[in-house]
Amino acid sequence: MDYLSAEHVTFAYQSESENEESLEVLHDVSLGIRKGEFVALLGHNGSGKSTFAKHFNAMLLPSGGKVYVDGLDTMDENLKLEIRRRVGLVLQNPDNQLVASIVEEDVAFGPENLGIAPPEIRRRVDDALRAVEMYDYRLNAPYKLSGGQKQRIAIAGIIAMQPDCIVLDEPTAMLDPRGRTEVLDTIHKLNREKGITIVLITHYMDEAVGADRVVVMDEGRILTQGTPREVFSQVQLLKDHQLSVPQATELVWRLKQEGYDLPLCALNIDECVAALEPLLKS
Amino acid sequence: MARDITLGQYIPGHSLVHRLDPRVKITLTLAFIVFLFVASNFEGLLLMVALMFAVLLCSGVPLLQYFKSLKAILFIILFAGVLNLFYGTGNVIWRCPFWPVMQITDGGIGNAVFISIRIVCLILYSSVLTFTTTPTELTDALERIMKPLEFLHVKVHEIAMMMTIALRFVPTLLEETDTIMNAQKARGADLESGGLMQRIRSLIPILIPLFVSSFRRAYDLAMAMECRCYHGGEGRTKMKQLCMTKLDAAAILCSAVFCSAVILCTVYLPASLR
Numbered sequence: 022m023d024y025l026s027a028e029h030v031t032f033a034y035q036s037e038s039e040n041e042e043s044l045e046v047l048h049d050v051s052l053g054i055r056k057g058e059f060v061a062l063l064g065h066n067g068s069g070k071s072t073f074a075k076h077f078n079a080m081l082l083p084s085g086g087k088v089y090v091d092g093l094d095t096m097d098e099n100l101k102l103e104i105r106r107r108v109g110l111v112l113q114n115p116d117n118q119l120v121a122s123i124v125e126e127d128v129a130f131g132p133e134n135l136g137i138a139p140p141e142i143r144r145r146v147d148d149a150l151r152a153v154e155m156y157d158y159r160l161n162a163p164y165k166l167s168g169g170q171k172q173r174i175a176i177a178g179i180i181a182m183q184p185d186c187i188v189l190d191e192p193t194a195m196l197d198p199r200g201r202t203e204v205l206d207t208i209h210k211l212n213r214e215k216g217i218t219i220v221l222i223t224h225y226m227d228e229a230v231g232a233d234r235v236v237v238m239d240e241g242r243i244l245t246q247g248t249p250r251e252v253f254s255q256v257q258l259l260k261d262h263q264l265s266v267p268q269a270t271e272l273v274w275r276l277k278q279e280g281y282d283l284p285l286c287a288l289n290i291d292e293c294v295a296a297l298e299p300l301l302k303s
Numbered sequence: 304m305a306r307d308i309t310l311g312q313y314i315p316g317h318s319l320v321h322r323l324d325p326r327v328k329i330t331l332t333l334a335f336i337v338f339l340f341v342a343s344n345f346e347g348l349l350l351m352v353a354l355m356f357a358v359l360l361c362s363g364v365p366l367l368q369y370f371k372s373l374k375a376i377l378f379i380i381l382f383a384g385v386l387n388l389f390y391g392t393g394n395v396i397w398r399c400p401f402w403p404v405m406q407i408t409d410g411g412i413g414n415a416v417f418i419s420i421r422i423v424c425l426i427l428y429s430s431v432l433t434f435t436t437t438p439t440e441l442t443d444a445l446e447r448i449m450k451p452l453e454f455l456h457v458k459v460h461e462i463a464m465m466m467t468i469a470l471r472f473v474p475t476l477l478e479e480t481d482t483i484m485n486a487q488k489a490r491g492a493d494l495e496s497g498g499l500m501q502r503i504r505s506l507i508p509i510l511i512p513l514f515v516s517s518f519r520r521a522y523d524l525a526m527a528m529e530c531r532c533y534h535g536g537e538g539r540t541k542m543k544q545l546c547m548t549k550l551d552a553a554a555i556l557c558s559a560v561f562c563s564a565v566i567l568c569t570v571y572l573p574a575s576l577r
Contacts, residue, residue, distance in 0.1 A: 102532050
């Protein structure tokens with residue numbers, strides 16, 4: 022059974038005035054995510070991907086359809102805390118999601134809310150900080166850290182609640198390239214070593230390449246999904262919806278359009294080099 | 304500039320005073336301040352001064368730091384001192400030739416000295432608290448101390464949480480103010496010249512964006528807190544438990560001895576304030 026499952030979800034933001042029609046952002050979206058899977062949710066601004074993601078920990082409730090987390094219905098008010106413990110959400114702006122003025126106390130915030138015994142919190146906080154490689158900074162003030170470091174602290178704050186799944190809503194959008202790499206490496210490591218299910222929302226195509234599955238959203242619907250190779254082979258479809266593909270993929274695709282004999286898809290620089298090398302040598 | 308501002312005035316260290324339980328520190332500081340006012344004669348005040356020097360030396364904070372905190376309120380000390388010169392009874396030492404009501408008496412001089420020492424002690428005692436306790440410890444301790452108020456339906460946990468968040472966002476908002484100021488300057492805003500009204504008016508283009516972004520931050524933070532299962536103070540635990548040690552007991556005992564001595568002085572010796 023799928024760990025996260027959305028069944029025919031529609032969602033509309035309630036309008037302020039009565040005469041205005043409420044704005045429907047998601048139209049009949051169905052998606053299942055297996056335990057331990059790494060899913061990248063792609064789409065440009067306004068595609069409904071963030072709205073969709075907030076359904077997975079009951080931050081938003083569907084206007085129609087159902088969302089289940091490990092079989093728990095998100096509509097059930099009594100299950101809300103348990104669902105949020107199981108599915109953590111990391112937001113875009115690292116500054117706005119840290120609560121305490123000392124790193125380790127911020128990481129402890131989640132477990133403290135869950136009413137866990139103090140020695141156990143201490144252990145979890147230390148483990149979580151080691152998992153994101155920020156243990157040495159545990160007594161620092163967050164405002165003195167870099168964006169990438171702050172975002173890793175935010176992730177540690179979620180890990181300390183021992184979730185099964187982490188949803189990250191454009192966690193790298195406000196970071197410099199180095200911060201992006203730090204955060205992505207951390208996410209991949211958690212997925213690999215702890216088996217945590219990851220839903221990564223992003224509009225950077227390069228970040229999606231490392232995922233097990235890519236889901237592309239556009240205008241509140243799922244446009245296409247599959248392995249990164251399957252999805253990025255459909256260059257024309259993505260381009261029709263104003264979505265870009267990774268640069269390496271784009272280069273190979275364009276050359277192919279010009280009539281060169283090349284493989285269908287190159288996901289990263291290495292594959293691109295491998296594809297072009299024989300061509301250049303001949 | 305914003306980055307240089309230290310939160311609170313905490314000076315890291317491992318001295319005896321640093322290691323005290325923050326609840327004990329807050330309570331004792333309050334008690335000392337009360338007893339500064341209980342002491343009504345120089346004998347009692349001298350005891351409080353002696354205790355203060357003992358605490359200052361135990362705090363391991365360079366004495367220069369304490370002088371700095373005094374310098375900031377030098378004006379208030381002088382003002383209170385000079386004013387008190389003229390309030391007092393006793394032998395007249397000097398009388399203003401134009402305005403006979405203004406007179407300095409030996410009692411007035413005594414009062415001025417007494418009041419000045421009292422203010423200096425007040426400031427130094429509270430400085431010891433802020434120099435040796437982190438803001439987090441302070442809010443934690445306040446939450447514990449105010450716990451009994453919950454019976455009166457005071458939302459103690461919420462108040463403490465607000466203080467924690469406020470402290471957390473001070474540097475963030477300072478940094479943002481800097482950014483906005485620079486952005487407005489880059490657009491040609493003139494923040495430095497003009498009269499008082501002009502300057503106040505020129506603050507508006509800085510305050511409005513700051514407000515707007517604070518609300519956005521508040522919204523984000525509320526969501527992040529909910530995502531991390533925050534649901535008020537009910538059923539919440541704390542990673543760091545405050546616990547009293549023998550050191551705290553010793554500190555309380557010493558303070559009690561001094562304070563009782565001050566009471567004895569007040570009861571059995573004549574008051575110095577005239």
